[in-house]
Amino acid sequence: MKIYDDKHIKNVVFVGAHNSGKTTLAETMLFEAGLINRRGTVESKNTVSDFHDIEHEKGNSVFATPLHTEWRNYKINIIDTPGLDDYIGEIISSIRVADTIVTVLNGQYGVEVGTEIIWNYIKEYHKPTVFVINQIDHPGLNFETGYNSIKNLVGNKAVKIQYPLIVDGAQCIIDVLKMKMYKFSPEGGKPEKLPIPKDQKDTTDALHNELVEKAAENDENLMELFFEKGTLNEEEMRKGIKAGMLNYDLFPVFCTSALNDMGSGRLMGFIDNVAPAAMDLKPEMSVEGKQIMPKPDASPVLFVFKTVHQPNLGQVTFFKVKRGEVRLNDKLVNSRNGETEVINQLFIMDGKERNPISKLVVGDIGATLKLKHTETNDTLAAPGEEISIQPIEYPQPRIRRAVSAVNTKDEEKLTEALKKIHSQDPTVEIFFSNESRQLILTCQGELHLATIDWLLKKIYGVEAKFENPKIAFRETVQRPSASNYRHKKQSGGSGQFAEVHLKIEPWDENMPEPEGFNIRGKEEVDLPWGGKLVFYNCIVGGVIDQRYLPSIMKGILEVMENGPLTGSYIRDVRAMIHDGKMHSVDSNDISFKIAGAHAFKKAFLNADPKLLEPALDLVVKVPEEMVGNVMTELQSRRSIIQGIESEDNYQVLKCIAPESELFGFSTELRSLTKGRATFSTKFNGYQAVPSNIQDNLTNKRELVQ
Template sequence: MKIYDEKHIKNVVFVGAHGCGKTTLSETMLYEAKIINRRGSIEEKNTISDYHEIEQERGTSVYATPLHTEWRNYKINIIDTPGLDDYIGEIISSIRVADTVVNVINAKNGCEIGTEIIWSYIDKYHKPMLFVINQIDHEAANFEKSFTSLKKLVGNNVVKIQYPLIIDDAQCIVDVLKMKLYKFSPEGGKPEKLEIPQSEIEKADKLHNELVEKAAENDEELLELFFEKGTLNEDEMRQGIKAGMLNHDLFPVFCVSALNDMGTGRLMGFIDNVAPAAYEMKPEQSIEGKPVEPKIEASTSIFVFKTIHQPNLGQVTFFKVISGTVNLNDKLINSNNGETEIINQLFIMDGKNRSSVSKLTIGDIGATLKLKHTETGDTLCEKGYQVTMKPIKYPESRIIKAIYASNKKDEEKLSDALKKIHSQDPTVIVEFSKETKQLLLGCQGELHLATIQWMLKHIYNIEVEFRKPKIAYRETVQRSSTANYRHKKQSGGSGQFAQVHLKIEPWYEGIEEPEGFNIRGKEVVELPWGGTLVFYNCIVGGAIDLRYLPSVMKGVLEVMESGPLTNSYIRDVRVMVYDGKMHSVDSNDISFKIAGAHAFKEAFLNSNPMLLEPTNKLTVKVPEDMVGNVMTDLQSRRAIIQGIDSKDHYQILHCICPAAELYGYSTTLRSLTQGRATFSSVFSSYQTVPTNTQAELVKQVDLQELEV
């Protein structure tokens, strides 16, 4: 395979709402460039991009798929992404390594829900972007309406380079950059290049002048040239458009019919000639704080943006060359963990098809197999060149479920499978809750969850079930209480004896020291589950030997790991041990541990104990006309709305909501807003559970213990 230099490699990612035609467009571009001899289709389940079994079964993209095409001595790397935001991790990682985002719009629908969601990520990464309005030859297509929806989304920096036109029942495209008309036969393919008809000259001239002005605005030299000449030639316009794209201030609009192969050649020509290459982008800042210059003469560094696990290949690692050149058999250091990896194989991937290469230069996208110590987000670099690229930031889980293997014999197998699924998709979060004794699975939505279940069943042969996760409550006290406990056990020989008198009180930051006690010692324990235990030695007269007090505290901590109300962790308590008894022969550490535990439990139950529930800081971004229903639902979930901000045509609600009430929220929010609202949720604090809710929770635990 031909090796391209850094000036002739362009990386684009296709994004857009579900059904806009990204996969068809990528297939047509490969066909137009003669990379493939026959175009596949989604209906026939034979496209290069959607090659996974689940994609063919469901007729939609699930994974981001790297491809490439070659057009007029340029190599264009394409990453075709899913259109549903359940698979947002695939989209984000692809945007991260692309140099230009191609946002595909369905000419029938204009900006859709998916377009709005994806735009927020494109805007965040500040990537160059162009729009492609697809399906212009569909009977329900409305190019002008679609263009207007783009202006509403991104503002006046969106500018037409093309618009569609029908002449004598033939599909045409007017190009106002080249000031030519492309006329297509019903079969599509290479168009007839004509002069713009007289009836369209006025409109085309107006759009051309708008494009000239937009191009000139982005370069001071071009602006002076524009004022001097009153216009710019085609090369100068290309220069200005590229500058505008690099500044994220200009978004060109093209139109195509991917299905009927109309306009794809011109689109590839623009990507070749105008879309920025990696070496023209601003250097990325490494974690070490130094810029990583995209230069071929620099030391080698590559960034891993995607990992997949295939039964016949094992782990396939996709990367972008950030600097220098990577060669076959190179030894590179993983700067994230210090391990050495050998690039034994080097490929260009087109779906499941692999083409071996001997080297790849900066900006190029490739793959290798069977790296032992490398995962998505890692950086591999030349020895002696320590550089670590900033990791990809993925959104928090929107759905959390407890996951169980239907057959207990598959539990270990399930754990291994979930590790591979997380490796492949970092938005799948897997963790075991020691507190609730549940294996928890976090993902982006119901469809994402169904995909994980499909993979477990069809790829790993594991049947699973999902359940509502238990809530990790906390227990604490509301008032002071005293208790004493005598532990005595005699069974021949040395027995066991200990007596402990203690007092417990609520603890909070800044509380004054307890009164009425002779404090001889104090230990502050920051509990691993959050909160504090403050343990005081208030023994006088040697009633208990000092060596037994650590055992008393161990007994207290043992009870705090499983509180008497709901078996939840106890937090924020202080304990004063002020009296007791011991025996010169029968007293020992275990006796005082038992006595301390029983005394603490008794005092805790007499101190008006209460439950604390975890609450989350919830941020909901919702269209203005849908705020009412969303707020009503939040109030039904005991959410407290703390503030509302406005941004564009959205309201951003800031709330505190009990974690127990967020179960199923993702699905409900989608239903209330037709999928247009988004939310994020992070832990906030523990707050008091309402009395009636606490009584019900304690009752449930009692019933469960009776059943056991």
């Protein structure tokens, strides 16, 4: 394959809502450039990018797929992404390594929910962006509405480069940068280039002048030329448009019919001539605080942005060359773990097709196979380099499920499969909860979960079941309580004897020491599950030998691991051991451990015990007109609204919500807002469970017992 230098490589990512036509546009570009002989369609399940079985079955993109095309001595790397935000991890990682974002809109609807959600991530990365209004030959096209929706999204920074027009029954595109009209046959393809029709001259002149002014605004030299000449030529305009895109002050708007091959060649020409390349962007800062200059003659630095596990290939690692060049048999070191990897194979990937290549230069995107110690977000660099590229930050998970194998013999197989799914999609997280004894899976939504289930069944051969995870309740006390317990057991020979008198109280950080006791010793135990046990030795007169106190505390801690109300952990209690009895022959450690446990349990049940539940900080971003319905839903889930802030056309609701009430919230929120709202959660702490719910939970435990 031809090797392009860093000045002739452009990296674009196609993003947009579901059914906007991203995959079809990518297919058309490959066809237009002659890299494929026949255009596939999503319906026929034969496109280059949607090649996975699950994508054929569901009829939409599930994975981000790197492709490439070549146009007029430029190489354009394209990453075709899914349109559903359940797969946001695929979208974010692709945005991270692209130099220009191509946001594709369905011409019937303009900016949709999916576009708005993706736009929030584009803003975070501050990447140059082109908008493409697709399906211009559809009967339901509403170009002006679509264009206005872009302006609502980005403001007056949006500028038309093209607009569609029907002339004598033929589909045309007016280009106000080149000031030409492109006329297409019904079959599309190469258009006829014609002068601007007279009845469009006033419109095109006004749009051209607007474009000239916006181009001039972003470069002082161009501004001087503009004042001097009153206009700019095409080359000068291209320079100004690129500067505006890099400054995030100009968003060009194009139009296409990807399905019927109209306008894709002109879009590729713009990507070649105008869209920024890796060399144009600001240098990245490494984790160590060093600038990573995209120099072709420096030592190589690769950033891994995607990992795929394919049954017939093993691990495929996708990377972008951030500096230097990488060649076959290069030895590079992983900055995360210090392991050396050998690049035995290099490919440019087009869907499932692998195109071998001898080297890749700075700014290019490629893939290699069977790296042993490398995952997504890793940096590979020359030996001796201390450099780590800032990792991709993925959104917090939105749903949690306990997952287990239907056939218990498959548990190990399930764990291995889930590790590979996490490696491929870091927004899927897996951990084992020691408290609930469950394997917990977190992901982005119900559709995401269904995809994971499909992969487990069809790719890894594991039947899994998903359930709501057990809630990690805590138990504590609300008032002081005293009790005692005598343990006596005689069965021939030495027996068992111990008597323990104690008092317990709720504990908090700033409370004074207990009154009425002669405190001889104090031990604070930081509990592994949070909170404390504060243990006081208040024994006077040697009624219990000092050596038995650790056994009493051990008995108390065993009860605290399995609370009397629901079997949950107990926290934030202090216990004063103030009296008791022992026997010179029959007393031993086990006797005092048993007596301490029973005395503590008895006191606990008489101390107005309270169940605590985990509460989360919940932040919901919702369109203004939908706030009422969402607030009603939140209140029905026992959420407490802490504040409301405005952000663009959205309201941001900040709440504290019980974790137990958020099962199914993701699905309900999507239904209430037609997918336009997003939310995030973070652990806040523990709060008291309402009495009626506590009674219900404790009654259920009694029934089970």
